[in-house]
Amino acid sequence: KEVETQQKLANVVILATGGTIAGAGASTANSATYQAAKVGVDKLIAGVPELSQLANVRGEQVMQIASESITNDNLLQLGHRVAELADSADVDGIVITHGTDTLEETAYFLNLVEKTDKPIIVVGSMRPGTAMSADGMLNLYNAVAVASSKEARGKGVLVTMNDEIQSGRDVSKMVNIKTEAFKSAWGPLGMVVEGKSYWFRLPAKRHTMDSEFNIKTIKSLPDVEIAYSYGNVGDTAYKALAQSGAKAIIHAGTGNGSVSSRVVPSLQALRKDGVQIIRSSHVNAGGFVLRNAEQPDDKYDWVVAHDLNPQKARILAMVALTKTNDSKELQRMFWEY
Numbered sequence: 001k002e003v004e005t006q007q008k009l010a011n012v013v014i015l016a017t018g019g020t021i022a023g024a025g026a027s028t029a030n031s032a033t034y035q036a037a038k039v040g041v042d043k044l045i046a047g048v049p050e051l052s053q054l055a056n057v058r059g060e061q062v063m064q065i066a067s068e069s070i071t072n073d074n075l076l077q078l079g080h081r082v083a084e085l086a087d088s089a090d091v092d093g094i095v096i097t098h099g100t101d102t103l104e105e106t107a108y109f110l111n112l113v114e115k116t117d118k119p120i121i122v123v124g125s126m127r128p129g130t131a132m133s134a135d136g137m138l139n140l141y142n143a144v145a146v147a148s149s150k151e152a153r154g155k156g157v158l159v160t161m162n163d164e165i166q167s168g169r170d171v172s173k174m175v176n177i178k179t180e181a182f183k184s185a186w187g188p189l190g191m192v193v194e195g196k197s198y199w200f201r202l203p204a205k206r207h208t209m210d211s212e213f214n215i216k217t218i219k220s221l222p223d224v225e226i227a228y229s230y231g232n233v234g235d236t237a238y239k240a241l242a243q244s245g246a247k248a249i250i251h252a253g254t255g256n257g258s259v260s261s262r263v264v265p266s267l268q269a270l271r272k273d274g275v276q277i278i279r280s281s282h283v284n285a286g287g288f289v290l291r292n293a294e295q296p297d298d299k300y301d302w303v304v305a306h307d308l309n310p311q312k313a314r315i316l317a318m319v320a321l322t323k324t325n326d327s328k329e330l331q332r333m334f335w336e337y
């Protein structure tokens with residue numbers, strides 16, 4: 001009987017990378033001061049025995065780090081492992097436990113490059129497992145529930161935090177400390193409650209099976225950097241980034257991705273030197289940057305990131321630059337993904 005149930009359940013692999021979901025604090029009152037990336041994947045799985053009712057779960061420790069320290073090499077390593085697992089006939093879904101600081105970047109990266117319709121769910125927590133009202137247990141339970149469901153197939157890389165199912169493309173860490181940290185300007189795709197998912201909308205942008213990018217052909221990622229804008233900003237950071245070898249600079253602009261008149265001449269010069277200039281916005285609730293609004297992008301041969309925040313624009317720019325260095329092609333990709 002037990003063997004029969006196991007056969008009926010989906011096979012889900014949990015790839016652990018660290019973060020607060022694997023964090024530990026000195027006491028139950030330490031919800032904000034603790035060490036991330038301390039608990040191994042086997043202990044994480046053992047901490048939620050209910051997972052075995054949802055799926056046949058096994059874990060792999062891919063890395064054990066706080067996500068602010070993730071490098072492009074780490075991203076590639078994770079991406080290649082996800083692709084191998086997605087290719088195996090005995091894997092139905094993949095869950096990645098991750099620090100929340102760059103979770104949105106990893107989720108978007110995988111959404112662009114993984115050629116599979118199997119569910120890939122990225123999940124983290126805002127409180128370590130040692131704290132009162134820790135959120136990691138339920139977030140992980142929800143992640144495995146969605147990863148083992150047939151309805152989650154073909155919907156791109158997803159994020160399950162705070163009972164919501166978010167698109168890995170859209171979601172962003174909008175507040176820290178609070179457990180409702182992850183939000184999307186376009187709203188969640190659904191909810192997951194008591195292990196059951198309820199869907200309300202679908203992603204409109206190209207992803208996974210419909211993407212022209214494939215992790216299997218990506219051996220390295222080009223250097224793309226971000227420069228932040230504010231009153232009294234100068235061009236020092238932009239020039240330094242270009243000098244250190246950046247192939248593209250994401251302008252984390254004010255408002256509509258606007259560029260200070262003190263910076264414009266330098267960005268024009270950098271573009272003439274071959275550096276791609278990509279205008280995004282760092283407004284908190286979600287930017288919306290349009291071509292030739294605020295700056296004459298056609299004239300300067302710049303690209304706009306549209307609704308992608310600076311850190312997501314960096315991910316798409318890196319992936320796009322593995323295919324093309326043509327600014328028109330880059331702009332097409334920024335509209336389509």
Ligand SMILES: NC(=O)CC[C@H](N)C(=O)O
Nearest residue numbers: 019020066067099100101
């Ligand atoms: N809530 C968290 O996961 C933050 C912990 C850590 N800064 C990380 O991103 O890994």
